[in-house]
Amino acid sequence: MYFQRVATSKNGQLFYEKLTEICKLINIPFMTGATDDVWMKGIHIDYENLYEFIKVLQYWFSENNYYLKVDNEYFLIKNITSKVDIPKLKYFDLVHVEKEYSSESYTNKYYSLIRVSFWSLQANYSNFPLYTIKGNNKYISKLTQDTFREFVDNNKDLDEFLKVRSSNYSFPIDAVITWVNGDDPEWKLEKEFYSSFHLVDNSNNNTESRANEDERFRNRNELKYLLRSIEMFAPFIRKIFIVTCGQTPEWLNTDNDRIVLVNHNEIYKDKEALPVFNSSSIETQLHHIEGLSEHFIYFNDDFMLTDFCVPNDFFFANGIMKYFPSDTRVFENDIDDSREEYLIADRNAITLIKEDFGKSGNDVMLHCPYPSRKSILSFLEDRYESEFAKCAKERFRSKNDLRPIAFMQYHYGFLKGLAIPSSLTHRYLALYKDTIDRQFNGVFVTRKYKTICINDVAVPTERLSAVNELTIQFLESYFPFESSFEK
Numbered sequence: 047m048y049f050q051r052v053a054t055s056k057n058g059q060l061f062y063e064k065l066t067e068i069c070k071l072i073n074i075p076f077m078t079g080a081t082d083d084v085w086m087k088g089i090h091i092d093y094e095n096l097y098e099f100i101k102v103l104q105y106w107f108s109e110n111n112y113y114l115k116v117d118n119e120y121f122l123i124k125n126i127t128s129k130v131d132i133p134k135l136k137y138f139d140l141v142h143v144e145k146e147y148s149s150e151s152y153t154n155k156y157y158s159l160i161r162v163s164f165w166s167l168q169a170n171y172s173n174f175p176l177y178t179i180k181g182n183n184k185y186i187s188k189l190t191q192d193t194f195r196e197f198v199d200n201n202k203d204l205d206e207f208l209k210v211r212s213s214n215y216s217f218p219i220d221a222v223i224t225w226v227n228g229d230d231p232e233w234k235l236e237k238e239f240y241s242s243f244h245l246v247d248n249s250n251n252n253t254e255s256r257a258n259e260d261e262r263f264r265n266r267n268e269l270k271y272l273l274r275s276i277e278m279f280a281p282f283i284r285k286i287f288i289v290t291c292g293q294t295p296e297w298l299n300t301d302n303d304r305i306v307l308v309n310h311n312e313i314y315k316d317k318e319a320l321p322v323f324n325s326s327s328i329e330t331q332l333h334h335i336e337g338l339s340e341h342f343i344y345f346n347d348d349f350m351l352t353d354f355c356v357p358n359d360f361f362f363a364n365g366i367m368k369y370f371p372s373d374t375r376v377f378e379n380d381i382d383d384s385r386e387e388y389l390i391a392d393r394n395a396i397t398l399i400k401e402d403f404g405k406s407g408n409d410v411m412l413h414c415p416y417p418s419r420k421s422i423l424s425f426l427e428d429r430y431e432s433e434f435a436k437c438a439k440e441r442f443r444s445k446n447d448l449r450p451i452a453f454m455q456y457h458y459g460f461l462k463g464l465a466i467p468s469s470l471t472h473r474y475l476a477l478y479k480d481t482i483d484r485q486f487n488g489v490f491v492t493r494k495y496k497t498i499c500i501n502d503v504a505v506p507t508e509r510l511s512a513v514n515e516l517t518i519q520f521l522e523s524y525f526p527f528e529s530s531f532e533k
Contacts, residue, residue, distance in 0.1 A: 047152070047153045047155065048152060048153070048154050048155065048490075048491075048493060049113075049115075049120050049141070049155050049156075049157060050154065050155070050156050050157070050353065050354075050493055051156075051157060051158070051159060051353070051354040052144055052145070052156045052157065052158065052278045052279065052354065053085050053158065053278075053279075053281035053354075054085060054086075054087065054144075054158035055144045055158065057142065057144055058087075058142045058144055058157075058158035061107075061112075061140075061142045061158075061160070062087045062160055064106070065089070065102075065106075065107075065140070065160070066078070066089070066201070068102055068106060069089075069091075069099070069102065070201070072098075072102065074091060074095050074098055074099055074102070075091070075092065075095070075195075075198035075199050075201075076089050076090060076091045076198055076201060077089075077090045077197040077198050077201060077202045077203070077204055078090070078201065078202070078203050078204065078205070079203045079204035079205035079206075079208070080163075080183060080185045080186050080204035080205065080208065081161045082161070082184065082356075083356045083358075084205075085158075085281050085282075085354075085356070086158075086159055086160070086161055087158075087159070087160040087161070088160065088161045088162075088163065088204070089160060089161070089162050089163070090162075090163045090164075090165060090179070090198070090204070091162070091163075091164060091165070091198070092164075092165055092166070092177075092194075092198065093164040093165060093166040093180065094166075096132070096135070096164060097132070099162070100126055100127070100132065103123050103126065103140070104123060104124060104126060104127075107123050107140075108122075108123055108124035110122065111142065111143040111146075112140070112141070112142060112143075113140075113141035113143070113157070114126055114130065114138055114139070114140065114141065115138065115139035115140075115141050115159065116130055116135070116138050116139075120141065123140075135164065135180075136163075136164065136180035136181035137161060137162060137163045137164060137180060137181045138162055139159045139160065139161055139162070140159060140160040140162060141157045141158075141159050142157055142158050142159070142160075143155045143156070143157050144156050144157055144158055145527060147526040147527070149523070152523075154526065156278070156527075163179055163180070163181065163183065164179070164180045164181075165177045165178065165179050165180065165189075165194060166178060166180060167191060174190045174191070175190070175191040176188050176189065176190060176191065177189050177190075177191060177194035184213070185204070185208055185211065185213075186204060212363060212364070213363045214363060215282075215357045215358070215361075215363050217339070217340065217341055217365060218284045218339040218341070219282055219283060219284060219339060219341045219342060219343065219357055219360070219361070220283065220284050220285045220286070220287060220338055220339040220341075220342040220343070221276060221280075221283045221285070221286045221287065221342065221343050221345060222287045222289060222332055222335065222338065222342050222343070222344050222345065222418075223269065223272065223286065223287070223288050223289065223344075223345045223346075223347055224289045224290075224325060224328055224332075224344075224345075224346060224347065225269050225288055225289070225290050225293075225295075225347045226265075226290065226291060226293065226323075227265050227293050227295070228265045229265050230293060233291065233293065236321055237323055240321065240323070240441050240442075241442070266514060266517055266518060266521075267295075267297070267518075268347050268348050268350075268500065268521070269288070269295060269347045270295070270297060270529075270532065271350055271521040271524075271525045272345060272347055272349060272350050272351075273286070273529050273531040273532075274525040274527065274528070274529045274531075275350040275351040275352065275525055276351060276529075277529040277530060277531065278351070278525065278527075278529075279351040279352070279353060279354050279355050280351055280355045282355075282356065282357050283304075283343075284304070284339060285304055285305075285306055285337070285338075285339070286304055286305055286306065286531070287306045287308050287335050287338060287342075288305065288306070288307050288308065289308045289310070289313070289328065289332065289335070290307060290308070290309065290310070291309070291310050291320075291321055291322075292309050292310070292311075294307060297532050297533055298531065298532070298533070299530065299531050299532055299533050302530055302531050304531075305531055306337070308335055310322060310328070310331075312334075312335075312336070313331045313332065313334040313335055314331050314334075314438065315331070315334070315438070316435065316438060316439065318439075319438050319439045319441070321441065322441050323441055323442050324440050324441055324442050324443050324444070324447070325346070325443075326387070326388075326391055326437055326440070326443060326447035326448060326449050326450075327437055327438050327439070327440050327441070327447075329344075329448075329449060329450050329451045329452065330427065330434045330437050330438045330448065330450055331438060332344065332418075332423070332451065333418075333420045333423035333424055333427070338420060339420070340365075340419060340420050340421060341361055341365065341367075341417070341418070341419060341420075342418050342420065343360055343415045343416065343417055343418065344415065344416040344418050344451050344452075345415050345416075346413075346499070348499055348500045348501060348502065349413075349414060349415055349497060349498070349499050350497065350498050350499075350500070350521075350524075350525070351415070351496065351497055352473075352489065352493070352495050352496065352497060352498050352524065353471075353493060353494075353495065353496045355496055359470060359496060360415070360417040361417055362466070365419075366463075366464060366465065366466055367417045367418070367419055367422075367455075367456070367459060367464065367465040367466070368417050368465070368466060368467075368468035368470075369411060369416075369417065369456040369459075369460075369465050369466070369467055369468065370411055370412040370414055370467075370468060370469065370470045370472070371409035371410070371411060371412070371467050372409065372410050372411060372412045372413075374409075374410040375408045375409060375410065376389065376392045376393065376396065376408040376409075376410060377408070378392075378393040378396045378397065378408065381393040383445045387443035387444060387445070387447050388443070388447070388449065390445050390447060391437075391443075391447035391448050391449040391453065392408075392410065392449060392453050394433070394445075394446070394447065394448055395448050395449065395450075395453055395454040395457065396408060396457070398430055398433060398448075398454075399454070399457055399458055399461070402429075402458075403461050405461075406457050406461075407456070407457040407460060407461075408457075409456075409457075409467070410453070411452055411453060411456065412470065412472050412474070413472075413474055413499040413501065414470060414472045414497040414499060415497055416451050416452055418451055418455065419455070419459070419464065422455050422458070422459055422464060422465075423450060423451065423455060426450055426454060426455065426458060427450075430448075433446075433448060434448065434450070437450075470496055470497060471494060471495045471496045471497070472495055472496065472497045472498065472499070473485070473488075473489050473495045473497075473498045473499075474498075474499050474501060475489070475498055475499065475500045475501065476501050476503070477500065477501060477502055477503075477505050477513050477517065478503060478504040478505045478506070482513065482516065483516055486516065486517075486520040489520075489524075490520065490523060490524060500517060
């Protein structure tokens with residue numbers, strides 16, 4: 047049995063409302079709010095009322111869809127007294143199962159939660175008796191006895207006070223996804239037509255180039271599962287902009303007001319650069335999307351979220367970007383024009399940044415969602431106008447590429463105090479590996495990663511059918527529920 051947190055739905059809200067109403071009826075004083083994030087409900091009670099509160103839970107919520115989460119272990123509420131060392135509790139999470147999916151071999155339970163925190167009166171050296179919260183809370187730790195009693199007796203919502211905290215996130219965050227249906231016959235003909243010119247014109251003798259390989263454009267409906275993952279695990283996302291060459295997935299619910307389809311010709315300054323088959327070129331234009339928020343997260347369509355995410359995973363509350371370096375470094379002195387295009391792109395970016403600052407970082411980022419700032423990308427385009435224009439004109443990956451989102455914005459942003467290296471739990475799944483079945487199983491069983499990338503490079507032709515089947519099986523198992531973004 048696997049448990050995974052999702053955003054609170056109508057049923058989770060009803061659970062919270064029922065629980066608080068019962069506490070009022072039987073006179074258990076409480077206050078609410080002040081949780082780790084706004085998608086988690088919070089109840090705060092006096093530790094002296096703990097056992098009475100547990101009796102309420104056992105009487106009213108002993109069905110099988112109500113659990114207690116303590117130290118990452120899950121117990122049915124009806125088993126609290128036999129399974130949990132109650133005197134040692136500092137807090138616990140009430141888990142309400144929002145959805146459930148079962149097969150012959152496993153059961154997934156997707157839940158919302160209520161954080162129940164306990165307060166106790168502490169002796170201290172001052173003249174003001176203090177109530178102190180057991181455990182840690184990033185917003186509040188102590189209240190005078192009079193204030194605590196006033197708040198719990200009146201069921202005060204502590205979130206009223208958090209609106210003015212500098213740690214509160216007050217800016218919108220959008221998602222931008224680049225997508226292509228590589229199986230579309232018309233698109234394939236167009237790509238083949240322009241590929242012939244690219245091969246004739248490409249004089250850099252690039253022995254490592256994979257610019258035209260079909261693997262870069264293969265379609266397993268990954269976009270559908272990415273959208274499911276956003277709905278399940280990222281309730282903070284405002285709008286989702288899907289950037290395409292005019293294609294629309296047949297399953298996509300375009301009536302959903304959170305979905306915005308963006309054609310390449312809507313964002314490219316130079317229309318003669320179209321059609322384009324180069325992600326680096328597209329990266330130079332994404333900040334031109336009309337209506338895009340200043341803060342956004344850029345997804346390739348082979349990225350998925352695999353655990354509950356909050357804005358703090360990607361941005362600081364003051365708006366500064368986080369970025370996620372891998373263990374790989376670019377050594378620009380060792381990269382000539384025969385190397386693979388993404389390495390050349392990073393070399394090019396480092397060269398430009400060093401011209402401005404005399405130095406540059408060389409971390410290659412994890413292949414995971416990219417926190418981005420529209421203003422930084424606009425500045426970079428203005429600062430390096432000719433280099434951006436050259437990259438934008440390259441229909442396929444080339445020696446003129448830059449990777450402004452996936453590389454350049456972070457190293458420039460760091461030197462300007464606008465981006466800070468951070469960490470994010472991530473798993474890169476390379477489909478060409480013989481062990482990919484075990485890797486999929488590891489992600490499914492451990493549930494310990496926030497994001498994954500399912501990379502399609504270099505899968506042998508003879509294994510392609512089996513790998514496709516394995517990949518779809520994994521995606522359907524991990525993201526079993528249709529989203530509101532599907533017809």
